[in-house]
Amino acid sequence: xxxxxxxxxxxxxxxxxxxxxxxxxxxxxxxxxxxxxxxxxxxxxxxxxxxxxxxxxxxxxxxxxxxxxxxxxxxxxxxxxxxxxxxxxxxxxxxxxxxxxxxxxxxxxxxxxxxxxxxxxxxxxxxxxxxxxxxxxxxxxxxxxxxxxxxxxxxxxxxxxxxxxxxxxxxxxxxxxxxxxxxxxxxxxxxxxxxxxxxxxxxxxxxxxxxxxxxxxxxxxxxxxxxxxxxxxxxxxxxxxxxxxxxxxxxxxxxxxxxxxxxxxxxxxxxxxxxxxxxxxxxxxxxxxxxxxxxxxxxxxxxxxxxxxxxxxxxxxxxxxxxxxxxxxxxxxxxxxxxxxxxxxxxxxxxxxxxxxxxxxxxxxxxxxxxxxxxxxxxxxxxxxxxxxxxxxxxxxxxxxxxxxxxxxxxx
Numbered sequence: 001x002x003x004x005x006x007x008x009x010x011x012x013x014x015x016x017x018x019x020x021x022x023x024x025x026x027x028x029x030x031x032x033x034x035x036x037x038x039x040x041x042x043x044x045x046x047x048x049x050x051x052x053x054x055x056x057x058x059x060x061x062x063x064x065x066x067x068x069x070x071x072x073x074x075x076x077x078x079x080x081x082x083x084x085x086x087x088x089x090x091x092x093x094x095x096x097x098x099x100x101x102x103x104x105x106x107x108x109x110x111x112x113x114x115x116x117x118x119x120x121x122x123x124x125x126x127x128x129x130x131x132x133x134x135x136x137x138x139x140x141x142x143x144x145x146x147x148x149x150x151x152x153x154x155x156x157x158x159x160x161x162x163x164x165x166x167x168x169x170x171x172x173x174x175x176x177x178x179x180x181x182x183x184x185x186x187x188x189x190x191x192x193x194x195x196x197x198x199x200x201x202x203x204x205x206x207x208x209x210x211x212x213x214x215x216x217x218x219x220x221x222x223x224x225x226x227x228x229x230x231x232x233x234x235x236x237x238x239x240x241x242x243x244x245x246x247x248x249x250x251x252x253x254x255x256x257x258x259x260x261x262x263x264x265x266x267x268x269x270x271x272x273x274x275x276x277x278x279x280x281x282x283x284x285x286x287x288x289x290x291x292x293x294x295x296x297x298x299x300x301x302x303x304x305x306x307x308x309x310x311x312x313x314x315x316x317x318x319x320x321x322x323x324x325x326x327x328x329x330x331x332x333x334x335x336x337x338x339x340x341x342x343x344x345x346x347x348x349x350x351x352x353x354x355x356x357x358x359x360x361x362x363x364x365x366x367x368x369x370x371x372x373x374x375x376x377x378x379x380x381x382x383x384x385x386x387x388x389x390x391x392x393x394x395x396x397x398x399x400x401x402x403x404x405x406x407x408x409x410x411x412x
Contacts, residue, residue, distance in 0.1 A: 012038060012102070012110045015174045020045045022166055023112065030159040031151065033057065034114035037077035043070065044110070054116055056144035060136055068134060069116075073097070077111040084108055086160070092133055094118050094126055096151075098160055102167050104175065112163060117151045202236065205229055242374040249381050256299045256385045263294035263303070263335055263407070267328050270307035274315050281320045285311075289328040294335055296407060298386050306382040309375040310339050310403045317401075318343035330409065334388075337405040346394035346401050354392060355380040383407070 012019060023034045027050035035046030047063045049055040062069040072091065080087055080099040084106070087099040097115040101108045122145045131141035151159075208229055248254035271285055278285055314324045318341045325340040346354065355376050383390045387408050394401040 024048045032114045033116040037111045039081040041074040053148035073113040080111045081108045261300040263296045274311045278315045285324045287326045302382045306379045314341035334406045340402040342400040345399040
């Protein structure tokens with residue numbers, strides 16, 4: 001499944017009409033002028049004038065890009081993004097501006113800049129100075145400012161608290177909407193992928209059965225057909241087993257049975273399982289450290305499933321004629337299983353999503369390697385249920401990868 005499903009909605013730009021409507025209503029109710037900026041200083045909403053004086057400032061072009069009011073807001077919004085705190089500023093001569101960062105999980109999504117009001121009745125001297133700062137005609141500026149009722153400190157605080165509550169509530173609602181939208185898309189894409197992956201081996205099986213019924217085959221070709229039918233049937237079995245295991249994990253029914261086992265035997269069994277597919281690509285699997293016993297208390301079947309999934313990926317993404325190195329060692333606290341290949345490797349951008357359910361790298365989709373993207377997710381689940389860890393390293397695309405599984409010796 002594509003990485004696109006892991007894309008996080010931007011709670012500002014993806015739901016901009018909701019923010020625009022909220023700020024417009026806030027400005028009308030408070031009499032303040034408001035704008036919304038992204039962390040990169042880009043204004044995406046506003047300015048919305050809530051008073052005659054605010055309308056005068058907006059209509060005068062002072063909030064146009066790179067003009068005085070816009071430049072002031074943009075720079076201060078960036079500082080508020082860095083500091084992540086509310087700011088109450090004096091622009092000049094009694095004109096007040098406030099900045100409210102919009103936070104989600106301690107990350108600043110944007111900053112609301114609002115205010116542009118007087119906290120007292122302006123006098124002609126103040127307005128004369130401000131008209132020069134804003135490069136506006138003195139008389140027009142005084143006429144707009146003199147009819148503006150002042151906003152007391154208490155009222156301004158109430159407006160700020162109201163805006164903070166509105167932003168917090170809207171952020172929460174949009175977060176819920178984001179999750180619902182992502183889940184709906186995930187469900188749709190999952191159904192499409194499952195249908196495709198199940199149909200592919202079925203189509204191959206049906207085609208060969210039809211050929212058998214229609215034409216018959218020479219005895220020497222029957223074995224090839226049998227192998228093909230068996231291979232495609234096993235693919236279907238694997239897909240269904242992965243789906244069932246994923247469902248068990250989600251519902252909490254995925255169980256681990258702890259019994260005395262030898263990790264060497266489990267690793268060798270996983271290697272033997274993939275040897276046939278490796279042989280078809282002339283890939284050599286080289287093992288080290290498998291000549292000793294490694295007593296452990298765990299679920300041999302599930303651990304073999306985990307090792308097999310990693311090995312199967314190494315075979316899938318290795319070039320013909322390549323090599324895969326498998327080693328089992330121990331240190332003071334852990335058994336360490338390493339599986340190293342020299343195949344396609346993993347791009348750094350995909351690393352955070354590697355163990356996610358239904359997550360596939362683009363190369364899997366482009367090159368038709370198939371699967372549901374469940375294998376490595378199950379690996380992580382199985383190892384963690386054994387109180388272990390799984391790590392992966394890759395220098396990038398085309399440079400191979402190394403999976404390291406650590407299991408605690410204290411469990412033995």
